[in-house]
Amino acid sequence: MSRSISAERAASLPALISLRTALVMILLCGGVYPLTVTALGNLLFPEQATGSLLTDNGAVVGSRFVGQSFQSAYYLQGRPSAAGYDPFSAGGSNLAVSNPALRERAEQASQALQTRYNVLAKDIPVDMLTASGSGLDPHISPESAHLQAERIAQARKMPVAEVHSLIEQHTEGPELWLFGQPRVHVLQFNLDLDARKSMP
Known part of the structure; x- marks a missing residue:
């Protein structure tokens, strides 16, 4: 029984890793990076940024x-x-x-x-x-x-x-x-x- 549970967990592990990676990338590329670049642009080049x-x-x-x-x-x-x-x-x-x-x-x-x-x-x-x-x-x-x-x-x-x-x-x-x-x-x-x- 325990072996079958371990096998199921092992089988689902790649899917969990992929999901977590996707969520992290969405957060970084869709939130952190654009906000950081926008903030830096407004700070360093306020005229051009607007x-x-x-x-x-x-x-x-x-x-x-x-x-x-x-x-x-x-x-x-x-x-x-x-x-x-x-x-x-x-x-x-x-x-x-x-x-x-x-x-x-x-x-x-x-x-x-x-x-x-x-x-x-x-x-x-x-x-x-x-x-x-x-x-x-x-x-x-x-x-x-x-x-x-x-x-x-x-x-x-x-x-x-x-x-x-x-x-x-x-x-x-x-x-x-x-x-x-x-x-x-x-x-x-x-x-x-x-x-x-x-x-x-």
Whole structure:
């Protein structure tokens, strides 16, 4: 009798070990680890852990890493977005350079920009014609920003030199002086623009 009980216990031992291991792993990976990482993130990197939010007069107006659509002539406008700047639909158009649809879209955008800014096609920065890989890029090139300076100055009735100067102030260099290109953060520029010169 005792031998059969011992045999039954021995047979159930692997199942108990597996159950205990699963419970411990669930507790560690589903509770302790996420809570610890979240707490450390909030402690060491409070701004990044909360989304790198940007505020204006105490109100959250966006994130440092997510672009927004600006259509008004009073503002600096970002690059095209295949996702409509929707974080839940982030992604590029997935169209190859050889795709006729991409070429047609770029040509249409080029024609519109040539008319709007009275420039030649070769003078239009490429980031004004193409969407970023994520569709959420909050930056544009300094060349794209300077191209829009005259429009902004006319709309806000301010000297165009002041707009150019503000663009220069907002031009960020490559990360660690090595990675990436010079760029202008569209939302931060527009917030500063509103603070300096309100719309008529």
